Amino acid sequence: MPAPSDASELDRNDIQGMAMRPYRFPFARYHLLDVSDPARARRWFSDVAGRCTTVAGLDASPSPGFNVALSWQGLSAIGTPQPSLASFPQEFQQGMAARADRLGDVGDSAPARWDPPFDKRVHALVVISAMTSADRDAASAALLSDISGNGLSTLAAIDAQLLPGPDGQPVAIEHFGYRDGITQPAIEGSGDPLLPGAGVPDADGWRALKAGEFVLGQPDETGAVPDLPSPASLSRNGSFVVLRKLHQHVFAFRDFLRRSASDETDAALLAAKMMGRWQSGAPLALAAARDDPALAADSGRNNDFTYLDDLRGTNCPIGAHVRRLNPRSGLSGPNGASVHRHRLLRQGLPYGSRLPADAAADDGAARGAIMLLVNADIARQFEFVQKVWVNDGDFAGLGNDKDPMIGGNDGSGSFTIPRAGAPRRRLQGLPAFVSTRGGEYFFLPGIAALRSFAESLANTAS
Structure with a gap:
């Protein structure tokens, strides 16, 4: 397939919004269907x-936002022909639960402990995003009325929203108390x-990543257009969405800091070293x-x-959460060359x-984050x-250290804090501060592909 000559050839009207733009809606409801x-469901999609x-x-600035994605089982359930199903990547075909060992979803995070409906098949995801809770509720009610009699039923609906700040207004912070969504x-x-820091560092400062890292059928960072699942009319301008339901053990995090720090100031510093950013x-x-x-x-x-001036990690530890998720220019050799x-x-x-x-x-309440992670290649990206970056420290010379915030720690984990002119500080006995409570891999089709479901898939299946 010939590669488009530049990003101006992107059809932004054919690509679902969450494939390329971070959403800033304060309210959402995730409907799992x-x-x-099959025939009625195809027509509805x-x-x-x-x-x-x-x-x-x-x-x-639409409100509410509306986005639709299907799992591999969902594509199968609506009658997608077998040759097309078989052309999708293996990890997508298998689904998240089957990849648990690779992902570190073991112990308390194992699929056997996942919340319904993630303990069984999930065919589709509909995301309602809104500026107000009233708009979210109204759009969700309309959705439920719409799918009735259209070959779809609701397995679950998960509400999520920005947390209130000191004045009661929603702010972009997560349950551990840190500002979220910067990077x-x-x-x-x-x-x-x-924005500076959002893309890839180059001679002029920063450049944006190629669209093909997130959208199928577009050139990626190598300049190539990877092969598409067939037919191309189904997969072009689509993306893959990784849904993760993550429970946060907030009291365990606070308690660990209290036990590990000498005072409140030291606790704030330790937490910042683990996160890689201060609470602000x-x-x-x-x-x-x-x-x-x-x-x-x-x-x-x-x-x-870029971390180029902090290769030893004396300012921001190499194993800090945000540095692991985006090492920037802080790695050497092949690992550093492929970060982007x-x-x-x-x-x-x-x-x-x-x-x-x-x-x-701990009050025992369910609290955490619903994460939707968008990428064009689930294996290479998510x-x-x-x-590697979350659950294996060897990529950066950290041995057995895992991500201190979201890694699969079990009470025996450690975290290393390098210090200039002083011995390194090493935190021992890290428990898990986050546990997986569900998830699945979804395909986010382009608009033209969705429109074709009623006709093209039916004709091909027949």
């Missing part, structure tokens, strides 16, 4: 194609402004000694660094209520990040 009647929020549509990949042709979002790479809320609030500065081939576009929101700051014990 089952297919019972075709009919709702025009309602899907596209990349171009995001410029109009997102800039994607060529998305229409979003290129100020990066240790630029504010190693103390928090800097003004820096954190400046989008032109808060992500503008493993980027993920993160969507999603927190679920559950905040644990009070003065809580004396699974690599999860297996």
